[in-house]
Amino acid sequence: MRKRDQQLTIIAFLAPAVILYAIFFLFPMAQAFYIALFRWRGLSTNKEFVGLQNFRTLLLEDPIFWKALSHNLVFLGISLPVVLIVGLFVSYALSRKVWGASMYRAVYLFPNMISVVAVAVLWSFVYNMQFGLLNSFLKAIGLERYATGWLGEPSTALPAVVVVSIWYSLGFYIVLFLAGMQSIPTSFYEAAAIDGATHWQSFRHVTIPLLWEILKLGVIYLVIHTLNIFGLVYVITCGQCGPNYHTETMLTYLYRLAFTESNYGYATALGVVAFLLILGFALISLRLMKREAVEF
């Protein structure tokens, strides 16, 4: 009797969250799968059922989609090693009680506290051809011949945005890793030190294994973040998303299809594909990082 009461209480406490989750998340998601089967302008309630046509066109006949996806993968491919290497290095240094560590911690997190739009606007000033910080800097150190319109040149537009994306998100990963490192008992390091381990050895054999779960989380988060990137790209290289779609990503393309080209059904199909891709990539990275968790 008491057990049943308890269960009822649990259900009663969980129900509101589950219902809200269903209404605001599961239902729209199911609806997206449904809308993706239609040709719909998104201007009235008229929809025409076209089956899997949208998916077929997207995957087989749409070079822009593949180009956009490849750009997302560039974001992922560059961010991943940078975040892992720089992020781990900096957070390790900060966890070792460097002078001014708490100040650095705040500084690294600063970009994260600014809204994406503000960051994007700031950086488009940095990259400005005429009065941008970057070109002025190059000029000041005598490398004026390398000054260029960073966001307009086909070869620099995408890397320029990738740099901003990393600058923006790195602080988050540093703080994430740092929190993980600080929860590792110092006695482990002391023991390693007594055994004569170097800094590198204790990092490699103590920090990394004990941080593994956090690293996994970081990687999954990075996968989601880079495949889902929108605001930053949209604001920095708005309009055409760079010359000849050079900074087009899946979601900027989705936005354009839905809201300026009135191709809602097709855009929704892209949304579904993006969702499945992100899910797939997340599962793959989980699989690759599978390792016996170390309890401590």
Next chain:
Amino acid sequence: MRRTLYILAFVVLISLVIGGCGKKQAKEEGKIVIEVASFQGGFGLDFFEYAAREYEKLHPNVKIKVWGNPRIWEQLRPRFVKGNPPDLTWPGWGMDVWGLVAEGKVLEMDKYLETKAYGQNVKWKDTFYPDLLEKGKYNGHYYIIPYNLNITGWWYNVNMFKKHGWTPPKTYDELLVLCEKIKKAGIAPLTYQGKYQAYTLRGFLIPWAISIGGLQAYKDAQNLKPGAWNSPAFLKAAEMIAELRDRGYFQKGAMGMSHTEAQMEFILGRAAMIPCGTWLGSEMKNQIPPGFKMDFINPPVVKGGKGDPSIVSAGPESWIIPKEGKHHDIAADFFKFMSSIDMAKKFIVQKNTLMSIKGAAEQVKLPPDLVSAAKCMREAKATWDMDFEQWYPSMKAATESAMGALLSGEMTPKQCVDAMEAAAEKVRKDKSIPKHKI
């Protein structure tokens, strides 16, 4: 004691707020409320507010509410889907207006256009430039009504030209000679709004294609005639752009500039010429330094081309009455009032632009930077607009992206026009997209 005072103050505040609202409500009681939603661009909303107050004076039983913002189409879209749109709207450049027309969401205006105009003894229909009104037709009926008018061409820096003894180029050959001189003077001959390639399509490619192949070449392209977008006229126009690019006549870095950044380069005198519409002066009003003078020219033409040199690019900003709006007649009447000759004249003066209403520009003293543009419009044998971008939004991205790739040197002229033709082909093949003719 203090607590009682606080409570008292609180109660007074609340009752003031509620009282205030109640009063407003009472004032509107028994009135017909018309909702007017407008894109808020360089011209703001104040003129529409002003027109609304004037109209209310004539019709005390009507209350007109004007609202708007720079991304208004995003708010209007769900309201159109739901069937709860405003009574009258200019939904801005981000709205797929022709999609709305095709979906039956826009009111047919024929019967209203036959009624008598405000302030003139003619039909409302006859107060517009006919070309511009005809543009809003679908299946033989009027749906989209033009309002203010943008003439697009090139602007040059008058004082800079005077100082160096340069004259504005009339032909492409003159342009090449002039650009060389400007470049030698250490100034960029031309800049452009690289982030939005609609400006370069309108300012370079299309006028030159028209100049070479005649207006028909562009009409064919707009009508999606097979092979029109990569016809010899378009290819030659693209080659001219590539020539300017290769000779270094475009400002370095323009590719990454937004419209305002490029326009800043122009008014700061770092570039001698820029393609832009008649909104330029109003858009840059707060940045233009004292003493700066600019003037308008039609893009230089190609000697021996089929196109008439007077042909000008004229695009109206247009309004619609949503079919599911509640007060069609009053909304139409208010718009008729707004587009009356008197209001049109006031709009020109206050907003420093031209109008789709005939005769308005001739009856007022134009701001100096509009005189030449108005003259071009008056003398034009024909006008053209980038209708295809509104008809087929997918072509907008495709043509603008190809244009960007041409200017950045990633595509050859041939690849550029072939990419545009491919985009046209895609629309042509898609039976679900309603086709338009001009």
